[in-house]
Amino acid sequence: MIHPNTEIKYINDVVGYGVFATELIPEGSITYVKDSLEIVISPTDYLAHTPEMQANIEKYSYIDENGDRIISWDFAKYVNHCCNCNTISTGYGFEMAIRDIYPGEQITDEYGIFNLEVEIPLVCGEKSCRKKVGPQDFESHYEAWDLKIKKSIKHVLEVDQPLMSLLDSKTRTQLDRLVKDPSLYKSVYALKYNKALKSHLPHTMNGLPDVSENLDLT
Known part of the structure; x- marks a missing residue:
């Protein structure tokens, strides 16, 4: 679910909606929470779809730490990437504003965290634009992402949180x-999907603690 103080608007023919x-x-x-209404498509279910439907799934979903593709039931799926984004996913499973976002400002995100399987060209227009995002981004940028998150997450209990009740x-x-x-x-880094690791873990190991949970990158 997207933050309630938002709306969807058409931008242009290149970008589409935002x-x-x-x-x-x-x-x-907290600007986005994966709630109980989100559509969850497992890797097996994804392969069962036609190529046309797979293309639509790829356009509007992200891949979570379990390898599932998540499609938002509301207009959260229209949040665009920006290399100077104002929101970002966190290791706690929600997205958060990493600076004040003012009325009329576009909500932007970091697609590199979405466990991409192929490279995607960018049109964010920022001077710092990476020109593309892809599978290599997690390893290349997660430490910088952590620094941004750690700067802002300390305010999480200081501001009004309309989505807080949706957290487990x-x-x-x-x-x-x-x-x-x-x-x-x-x-x-807790959000990174390791396909090789997941495919070799026996079911009895699913309850193992997350080794990255207490990772401190200061």
Whole structure:
């Protein structure tokens, strides 16, 4: 679910649609949560679709840490990438504003975190534009992403959070502990999907703790 203080607008024929703030969204605000209405398409289900449907799935989904493709039921799927994005995914599974977002400003995201399988050309227009995003981005940029997240996540309990009630109890507990002890920060690397590792893990190992949960990159 996307933050309620947003709306969808048509931008142009090249970009298509985008999502824009209707009110101030302060730094540290949770801007997206994967709620129970999101469409989850497993790798097996994806292969069962026709090539035409696979193309649509690729356009509007992201791949999570489990290898599932997630399609938002609301207009969160229209959030565009920007190499100088104002929101970003976190290791806690939600997306967050990493600076104040003002009314009329486009909500932008970092697609490199979405476990891309192929390279995608970019049209973000920023001077810092990487020109493309692809499978190599996670390893190349996760440390820089962590620095951005750590700067802003300390405000998560200081600002109004319309989506906070959608977080599960485990995540909320992790945030409460993080605010008290920043060394407990959970790296965005927790969102990386390791296809080879997942395919070789026996079912009895699914309950193993996440080794990246307490990764501190300061």
